[in-house]
Amino acid sequence: MNNVTNRSIQLTAVIGAIIISILVIIMSVSIFRGASTSTDQAVERVSEFYLRELADRRAQVISSLIDTKVDQMKRAMQVISGEDLESVETLRSFIGKIQTLYALDVLALADQDNVVYSRYSTYMGGSRYDFLSQDLTFSKPVISTINLYGGAKHICIAIPVKGIFFREKELKVCFVEIDIGTFAQSVAFGAENNDTWFGLYYRTGENLTNMDFGPFDAGQNLLSSMQDSLNEDEWNTVKNDFETGEQGEAVFQYSSDQDTLYYFPVRDTGWMMTVLISGKLIQDQVSGISDNLLKMGLRFFSLIGLALVVYFLVLYRQLHRRSSTLLKKEQENTMEIARRAEKSESELGVYKGLANKDPLTGVQSKHAYMEKVKALDEEMQAASSFGLAILAGDLNGLKHINDTVGHAAGDAYLKAGAMMLCRLYQHSPVYRTGGDEFVVILQNTDYEHREEILEQLNRQVEENIGTDGVVISVGMSERMPEDGRVEDIFKRADQLMYERKKQLKEMGAHMRD
Amino acid sequence: MKTKVLALLLLLCACFSLGTHAQEAAKGETEQAAVSETETEAKHGSAVNFERSLDSYVPQKNHYNFYFTYKIVHPWWDAVALGIEEAQRQLLERGITVTYEYMAPEMTSAKDQERRLREAAAGGDYDVIGADVADEALITPVLDELSEEGNKVMTFSSSDAADGCRRIAYVGNTHNYEDGAQLTEALCEKLDYRGKVAILIGVEGAPCHEERARGVRDTIAKYDDMKIVDVSYDQDSIENAYQLTKEFLDRFDDLAGIVCCNMSNPVGAARAVKEAEADVVIVGMDHDREALEDLRDGVIYCLGVQDCFSIGFDTIQVAVKIADGQLPGELFPEKTQEVTTLIYQDDAEEMLANLYGVVQ
Numbered sequence: 047m048n049n050v051t052n053r054s055i056q057l058t059a060v061i062g063a064i065i066i067s068i069l070v071i072i073m074s075v076s077i078f079r080g081a082s083t084s085t086d087q088a089v090e091r092v093s094e095f096y097l098r099e100l101a102d103r104r105a106q107v108i109s110s111l112i113d114t115k116v117d118q119m120k121r122a123m124q125v126i127s128g129e130d131l132e133s134v135e136t137l138r139s140f141i142g143k144i145q146t147l148y149a150l151d152v153l154a155l156a157d158q159d160n161v162v163y164s165r166y167s168t169y170m171g172g173s174r175y176d177f178l179s180q181d182l183t184f185s186k187p188v189i190s191t192i193n194l195y196g197g198a199k200h201i202c203i204a205i206p207v208k209g210i211f212f213r214e215k216e217l218k219v220c221f222v223e224i225d226i227g228t229f230a231q232s233v234a235f236g237a238e239n240n241d242t243w244f245g246l247y248y249r250t251g252e253n254l255t256n257m258d259f260g261p262f263d264a265g266q267n268l269l270s271s272m273q274d275s276l277n278e279d280e281w282n283t284v285k286n287d288f289e290t291g292e293q294g295e296a297v298f299q300y301s302s303d304q305d306t307l308y309y310f311p312v313r314d315t316g317w318m319m320t321v322l323i324s325g326k327l328i329q330d331q332v333s334g335i336s337d338n339l340l341k342m343g344l345r346f347f348s349l350i351g352l353a354l355v356v357y358f359l360v361l362y363r364q365l366h367r368r369s370s371t372l373l374k375k376e377q378e379n380t381m382e383i384a385r386r387a388e389k390s391e392s393e394l395g396v397y398k399g400l401a402n403k404d405p406l407t408g409v410q411s412k413h414a415y416m417e418k419v420k421a422l423d424e425e426m427q428a429a430s431s432f433g434l435a436i437l438a439g440d441l442n443g444l445k446h447i448n449d450t451v452g453h454a455a456g457d458a459y460l461k462a463g464a465m466m467l468c469r470l471y472q473h474s475p476v477y478r479t480g481g482d483e484f485v486v487i488l489q490n491t492d493y494e495h496r497e498e499i500l501e502q503l504n505r506q507v508e509e510n511i512g513t514d515g516v517v518i519s520v521g522m523s524e525r526m527p528e529d530g531r532v533e534d535i536f537k538r539a540d541q542l543m544y545e546r547k548k549q550l551k552e553m554g555a556h557m558r559d
Numbered sequence: 560m561k562t563k564v565l566a567l568l569l570l571l572c573a574c575f576s577l578g579t580h581a582q583e584a585a586k587g588e589t590e591q592a593a594v595s596e597t598e599t600e601a602k603h604g605s606a607v608n609f610e611r612s613l614d615s616y617v618p619q620k621n622h623y624n625f626y627f628t629y630k631i632v633h634p635w636w637d638a639v640a641l642g643i644e645e646a647q648r649q650l651l652e653r654g655i656t657v658t659y660e661y662m663a664p665e666m667t668s669a670k671d672q673e674r675r676l677r678e679a680a681a682g683g684d685y686d687v688i689g690a691d692v693a694d695e696a697l698i699t700p701v702l703d704e705l706s707e708e709g710n711k712v713m714t715f716s717s718s719d720a721a722d723g724c725r726r727i728a729y730v731g732n733t734h735n736y737e738d739g740a741q742l743t744e745a746l747c748e749k750l751d752y753r754g755k756v757a758i759l760i761g762v763e764g765a766p767c768h769e770e771r772a773r774g775v776r777d778t779i780a781k782y783d784d785m786k787i788v789d790v791s792y793d794q795d796s797i798e799n800a801y802q803l804t805k806e807f808l809d810r811f812d813d814l815a816g817i818v819c820c821n822m823s824n825p826v827g828a829a830r831a832v833k834e835a836e837a838d839v840v841i842v843g844m845d846h847d848r849e850a851l852e853d854l855r856d857g858v859i860y861c862l863g864v865q866d867c868f869s870i871g872f873d874t875i876q877v878a879v880k881i882a883d884g885q886l887p888g889e890l891f892p893e894k895t896q897e898v899t900t901l902i903y904q905d906d907a908e909e910m911l912a913n914l915y916g917v918v919q
Contacts, residue, residue: 138658160632161662166647169640169661172632193848193915194641265912 056362063358067351074347078340097295097308097321104244105312105319111229112315115203116187118148119220123207131212134168141165152200152223155207157215177204178219189315191254192223198256199226226255243322246312249288260305260322268320272298272307284309288318404478406457407464415477415485419532422487426530433493434525436532437500438539439467440547441482442517443556463516470503484518485536496522504546508553517555519547607846607864607913611642611872613649616890619883620686625659626679627874629691629716630765631667631795635822635845635867636691639716642871650879657875667762667795669694673701680705686882689874691716691731695766699724711881715874717865718766719894727881730874730895735767738863738899739774739820742842745861745901746816749840753784754815757807759828759843761795761821771820771844788814793823800827808835819843822850825862829853848915855907864910866897873897 122144130140137155142165145153154164154171160178162171171178177188188204204221211217245259251269258264262271269288273281275298284307287294291311298305310319402414410418422434441463448456460482467476467484474492477485488496500522507517521542523535627643629636640661647657660679664671672693679688688710692698699720706712706725714720719729732738746756758775761768772790779785788811793799800823807814808831817832817839819825825843829850832839841859843850846867853859877891887893902910 134660166651166656166658167644167661168659170632170663172665173634174637174640265915 056366059358059362059365063355066354070347070351070354074344077343081340081343094295094306094308097306097323098310100242100244101293101308101310101319101321104321105310108246108315108317108319109313112187112189112203115148115150115222115224116205118144118150119153119203119205119222122148122153123205123210123220126210131210134163137163137212138165150222151225151228154221154223155210155212155217156219156221157212157217159215161215163212175202175204175221177202177221186314189317191226191248199254200224201226201229201254230255230257242324245320245322247288247309247318247320249291249316249318251285251288254317259320260324272296275299291316291318404464407461407478409464409468409476409478409484412477412479414475415479418475418477418487422532426525426532431525431527433489434532434535435488435493435496435522436535436539437471437486437488437496437520437522438536438543439463439484439486439518439520440543441484442519442547442550444482446556459516463518466503466506466516466518470499470506487532488522493524496524507550507555511550511553511555517550519543519550521546607866607868607910609868609913611645611869613646613653614876616876616880618650618653618655618879621654622656623658623686623879623882624684625657625687625689625875625878625882626683626685627659627661627689627691627715628672628675628679629661629663630672630693630718630762632663632665633795633822634847636661636663636716638846638867639871639874642868642873643875644871645868646872646875650875655879657879667693667765669697669764672698676701676705680708680710685710687711687713687878689713689715689878690720690726692718692720692766694764695721702726713874713878713881715877716870728877728887728891728893728895730877731870731897732767732865732899733894733896734899735770736774738844738865739771739818740778741774741901742771742844742861742863743775743778743818746818746840746842747778747782747785749860750785750815752782755786755788755811755813756816756818757788757804757811757814758790759800759803759817759819759821759824760790760792761823763792765821768820775818775820793821793827795821795823797823797827797830800824801830802827804828804831805835808832808837808839814839816840816842821845822847825850825853825859829858833858846910846914848911851907851911851914854902854904855911857904861901861903863899863901865899870897 126140130136141153141155141163144150145165152164154162156162156171156175156178160170160172160175162169162175174192175190177190180188188202190202190204191199192202193199200223202221202223204219207217207220209216243258243260245257245262245268246254247268248254251267251271253259253262253264253266253268256264259268262268269281269285272284276284276296280296280298284294284296286292287309293308293310295306295308298307304324306323308321308323310321311317312319402411402417403409404411425432426434441460444456444459447459460478463482464476464478464484467486471486471488471492473490474486474488477487479485486492492499500520503518503520506515507519509515510517521539521544523538523542525535529535629639643659643661647659650657660683662675672690676688676690676698679685688705689712690698690702692702692714695718702712702714702720703725706727712726714724714726714729714731716731717735719731719733720726743756750756756779758772760772763769776787779787789807791803791807793803800819804817804827807817814837817828819828819841820843822845825841825845826847826849828841828843831837832841833853841853842861842863843859844863844865846862846864850859850862854862873895877895880890885891
């Protein structure tokens, strides 16, 4: 029972460890997959948010820069004096001071004949500046660009001028030119890093700057370049957004990586601020964090798993040791019980021996005779035939001796009677079954010589009648085929014994009375 | 950088040599040889050199003031202005201030140019007065007169004064006749030397335009199976060029080619040809962005591109030397010739990228 219990405990520990380990693995995988999905979703949302924020901020910077330039020009026009307008030299000096004061690349004024006055030159601007041919009633600043050789561009921010005359011509426009490179640096766009790019484009998709925009070279038309990377509907949407100055976004795969383009109209300029972000950037960033967390999680789960395995191994060992200890103790207890039982049995044997022995004569007691009869009865039931004879004896004259000589003499007489039987029947048990009654059960050697021994006994008894020796009446009977029990044999022997007693009385032997 | 400078010097030497041939060709001699050598130049590098640097000449003053007048307000002269501005900027970096006026009428007018020149001489304190001669016959005497008055006078850009003029030097295109001739030669070859040709010219009387037109006529005349069916002036207007070309196409069903002698001509002509989907070969002058795109798209067959940037840049370099009292010789030639390069469809992308930063 103890072995079964121990094995169950051990199996429970092992199976428990395996189940918990599997659960840990399943949980780890589930958490990993869940984290990956969540990461992708987070990347998409963060990318969109990130792009919008970046684009909006840059667009605000550009608008702010333009507003600043406009304010500077307005202030310049407010402070220009008659002395500044006396000659080309004084006007150039004024322009130079303002240009220096506000750190402008180019500040210029144009009159109604499109004659442009700048710090160092006077020139015709009609074919160079489109805004000079525009309606001069514009209320907002006009933002435009001019192409220089080599792809270089200048941004022109122009405001209308009223009531200022030079050389009898009214000055109609004040404008600044900003080198696109300087402009780009001042608003800090271009490549934010290797994965985020900023650009400025015309509504036609032509690059305003002379800088690369991610995978697109500086001179490439953005819309044309993207046409093959988007399906027709997507491309039409982007193109339409550009034309109408609407913000939007497009996801496309231009080279090997998936990129996201976000475009945002820059107020009052007709330009589109564009931000291009590699799909990998945020994903890499977030995935990096996520991977680290997942790795930490995996390590954590692995440690838990390992700890569980160690725990269950220790538990198993403890249980095993405990069960072994209990088993050993149980075995010791069992052995002690067995030892005690054996001891008890030995002591019982002594008592049993005492019970089966007649204390006076030293022969077998009536109790022993009853047990022997019981055993022989069972043997007779089992075996069809075996040699068996019963000798029933009765010691004559015992009462007479007790009454006349005393009980001690009577006891000695009993002992002498028993000894005579034992001496004659050396291979058979002798029983004292009553006060002066004896029974001998004959088997084997004594059975085979029963008649000889009986004759010897009777002869001895007859000789003792005259010598006051032991006189015992005996009757012997053998087992007959019809005998089912020892009692059947004994009855015949007992009958023969009474008949012998009569014979002995007649021969002079003392009887009971 | 050194390689580019060296290439430029070699190019200038080649052009100088070419220019000599061109002058002879203008006189009716060795015209074919001049055209061939110019075409060869088209294979060498960019037609426009933006990376110019001042030479080693050390100006004698800290400040110079110039007056320049040219024919007409037009993008071509805006390109020249960019070269002027670059030279001015580089001088400023050396601590030398250059101020200037760079003026022109809205419509070409020799009278207007004469007025401007006289006003400049009379009222301005200019170290040098320069003119892109609007009309050789009218302006040359004016320049002589100003020179006699003590003004330092030079010519620049597209047209020089007449031979014998007392102007000190000229910087610009000295081979307009050859430009017209080589353009037309390319057209004739393309048409296998047969077919009807129309000629578009800019401004009537403008020396550069007229000389090119003369080169065109002379080249066509060499081939019996080629015929000039019309010659028209667009007055440097793209819209006029467009309308004139539409009329050509209406009038001549079998028109095979159009030779365009100025900057606006090929733009207007290409618009009309594209609109009519006509099979007409266009050759023209200069580097207008739209014309370059038409060249890239195969609407225009070839363009003769002048290095306007260098014209402007060298004009300032020469003007500074003239202002310092230097005369043509070792420091600068009497005529600083700028190269004209024929470019074809294969060259268009590079030219668009170089000039306008446009990449398809």
